[in-house]
Amino acid sequence: MTNLIVTISDYTNYGNRLQNYALSRLLSDNYGETTTVRFQTRLPTFRHKLIRNGRKIAGRIRTHIVRGERLLTLQRTRKCLAFTRKYIPDDRFTLTDYSGLKAAHGDIYDRVIIGSDQIWNYNWINRRDLELALGSFAPAGCPVISYAASFGVSSIDEDAQAVFKQYLPKLKAISVREFRGAELVTEMTGLDATVVLDPTLMLTANDWKTITEGFVPKDDKYVLTYFLGHPSDEQEKNIQEYAKKHGCKIRRILDMRDPQTYLAGPQDFVELFSKTEYVFTDSYHACCFSMLFHKQFTVFNRANMTGKSSMNSRMETLFRLFDLESVMMDAGLAPTIDYENVDRLLAEHRERSHAWLAEAMHN
Template sequence: MNTEINNKHIGIITINDNTNYGNRLQNYALTTILSQYGTVDTIRCYANDDEPNVCIDIRNRFITAIKCCAPGIRGLTGHRERNFQRFTDELVPDNRASVSSHRGLVPKNAHYDCIVVGSDQVWNDRYASAKGLRLRLASFVHDNTTVISYAASFGVNHVKAESEAAFHELLPRFSTISVREDRAVELVKELGNQHATLVLDPTLMLTPVQWRSITSDTVKNDDRFILTYFLGTVTEDQQDIINDYAKRHRCRVRSIYSYYTFSSDVENYPAGPREFVELFSKAQYVFTDSYHACCFSIIFNKNFKVFGRNGLSAKDNMNSRMETLFRLFELGKAFTAPEEESVIDYAHVNHLLKEYQKQSAQWLSAALN
């Protein structure tokens, strides 16, 4: 890599969500990948017509500190929020630059050689205002700055009719586009008449060694546990399956605490992103309905079972990003077979992963050159 390519100033536009594991970890992974090309900033994007407000930021941190002293769910919530904030502050700070529809890019003299949009559901028009969606399509870039996307996601099969004009206008301004699911390739063609390349989610671009390097070694290596992480509600039948599996394999159940799936019957862990990674690295088996939980199960070669969200069958509840992940790694059994049969051939999966990593890295290198 020559010096000119290696000295770029790169800005990332993503979703800045201090409550979502996948969001924080993909942000960290993309920052790590891009850092080989130069200096990388995550630009805080105010995509819901809000504006930077130091007083609100201070107030929120104060409220989190109070929650940490409370018992029960409030205490778990406070510790979880604090772990998230520490992760962002230390590994993916987003306080160097910001962009909003009212103020534009701040500081005004900020210059980037390249803006990288992604990853995560940056183009999901349900997660941004009309003006905010335009920001996530890099509408604020008016100079000769190169704009690309890496593993951008729509998160839906169709955008709202009122959002189509923004995509029609702004997608053609991208030098090159990559996305993380099959349906997104089609949507980029439909909405902007542009070609999009399918690449790996950034989390899958880092090695297990790289991921373990950010953990704190808070979980004992000989701790035998089944890990569960759900974004939807776990049904009684699903919980019975988990408990039965844990009992037969002499493991306890550890659940990564979520606002929506708290249960007094399991051990709830108020994990931040670092702890999330470590729990996946040391689990004996994983039950989940989460895309990034599947990604980290793959990274650490864990057998896992996908349940349908909120009681739906897994197959009926599959979205394009899950379908694409399972197609790429040939993982159909993880959501169609009973858990005892869900044994993944990781020699084959790891071979595929290395090939996809190589292809994705080559695409990114060419895009930034």
């Protein structure tokens, strides 16, 4: 029995790579052979062209002398591509809007699992890609389910609704990552969808430590930052003050001010969270890994947004599930997190997510 995962193929995105690894491991450990399709969506930016043609572009860049930021970006991209080749190879099946699903060596699959991440965010893909992300390529009789799929939006326009209304009812079972996602499924189709844990939270801290490779030097004492937006001056001051007070340096993920940390691959991202003293972030998966490793953390609101207005659906769901609404701050430090309570809730949600998946995977 071969399980085929359909998710976004975003090779340099930490959260995307790690949720893909987690779901692949979850399925292979419990439900048989698992592989991931290489989903080549029509994404227009240079970053996504790099994702689609990473090796080819890297080869061209290598023929020139590269310096500074370009060299760091190339080195980081190599590490991310190597992670995919080692842990979640996607060379057996390719999915494109012009050819549908193609098997490299005549391989076959028995079940399709859609998710996780923002696989149903129609703002990133065209209509045909969205149909494929809903399992339209699967032949009749092949079970298709979604695990922790995310829409990435809180409302859906009429054109996209037509696609969802056509294909969601064909899924054998539907689970989503956010409460708002479950509401959207019901609003569009009348069907029920179950909210389950993001795949990264389905593995234990010890599970995650098995992929680390010693990226962080021994006795390295640091505060970790990971921002997708830009911290305000006041928020940056809070970071600096905390680091100084506790005798820590600051390591900054995806920040060119910290070239050593910028080179981190997905496995190094995990290690950085496992060994930090404290975390400042605005990232969903940074919160997940902080929780797994029992790290105190503060989530800063994005610039020009305050309070719950800046809390997107995935953050809102995560904080509701784990009683962590208080970690979201405009500035300052979040209250101390009670990890005894978090662990209790995590065990309960894992059990429910495992139960849902077992039922959905049962033929």
